[in-house]
Amino acid sequence: MNIKVNQKEIAHLLDRSAERMGGATLKGLQLARQQALRHQRVTPSFWRSWDGLLFGHRRALSWSITAIAATLLLVNLTVWQHRSEHNRGHIDIAILTDEMPVDIYVD
Amino acid sequence: MFTPVRLLVGLALSMIALSASARPWEKLDSRQRDILAPFASSWNVLPKEEQQNLLGIAEHYPGLAPEKQQRLREQLDKWSKLTPAQRVRAREKFEAFSKVPAEKRETVKQMVREQQANQADSAVQPDTPSR
Numbered sequence: 001m002n003i004k005v006n007q008k009e010i011a012h013l014l015d016r017s018a019e020r021m022g023g024a025t026l027k028g029l030q031l032a033r034q035q036a037l038r039h040q041r042v043t044p045s046f047w048r049s050w051d052g053l054l055f056g057h058r059r060a061l062s063w064s065i066t067a068i069a070a071t072l073l074l075v076n077l078t079v080w081q082h083r084s085e086h087n088r089g090h091i092d093i094a095i096l097t098d099e100m101p102v103d104i105y106v107d
Numbered sequence: 108m109f110t111p112v113r114l115l116v117g118l119a120l121s122m123i124a125l126s127a128s129a130r131p132w133e134k135l136d137s138r139q140r141d142i143l144a145p146f147a148s149s150w151n152v153l154p155k156e157e158q159q160n161l162l163g164i165a166e167h168y169p170g171l172a173p174e175k176q177q178r179l180r181e182q183l184d185k186w187s188k189l190t191p192a193q194r195v196r197a198r199e200k201f202e203a204f205s206k207v208p209a210e211k212r213e214t215v216k217q218m219v220r221e222q223q224a225n226q227a228d229s230a231v232q233p234d235t236p237s238r
């Protein structure tokens with residue numbers, strides 16, 4: 001047996017089958033559905049559960065990420081600047097305490 | 108506004124303020140002013156980085172051996188007469204010179220010593236009057 005049916009036909013057949021169902025069957029299905037809904041476990045989203053910080057808003061999340069990235073960049077820049085200044089300070093001390101006169105390093 | 112964002116922005120602003128702080132000559136303590144005396148007239152117009160460098164030198168000064176302290180004071184006077192660009196160039200040259208093999212460096216130093224000795228001799232010897 002090889003009958004081809006399309007989606008519309010399937011939906012129509014299912015509707016007709018539901019209409020033919022007895023009251024007891026329908027009530028039983030309804031009860032089962034309600035029971036399943038009662039037992040459904042709703043998993044809160046990670047960000048939603050992280051109350052107080054992100055409030056579940058995507059906008060807030062993107063702002064936070066941007067702010068963190070900007071701060072990290074700034075911290076990085078400041079540390080780099082501090083290090084290069086520190087190095088330069090050491091070079092200056094080395095030049096100024098060296099037996100060679102500073103004049104020889106000037107063009 | 109969102110609290111963590113406000114916190115981070117505050118942190119960032121304070122870091123900018125901290126890194127941008129320059130100190131006027133009058134705000135230096137007496138020890139710093141004594142060591143950095145050659146820069147007294149130019150201090151307030153020096154770039155912030157230069158000020159930081161010099162303050163670093165003043166900070167390290169007490170830990171140096173007496174002869175190094177003496178040397179630093181002599182050289183600091185010449186250093187103060189250089190432009191910031193010349194100081195940058197001097198650092199580059201010094202770093203390049205530090206990478207030269209030790210023997211070659213010593214040869215150059217010996218040449219400079221001899222040159223200085225000659226200059227000192229010619230400064231001490233009075234001019235012989237021509238007859």
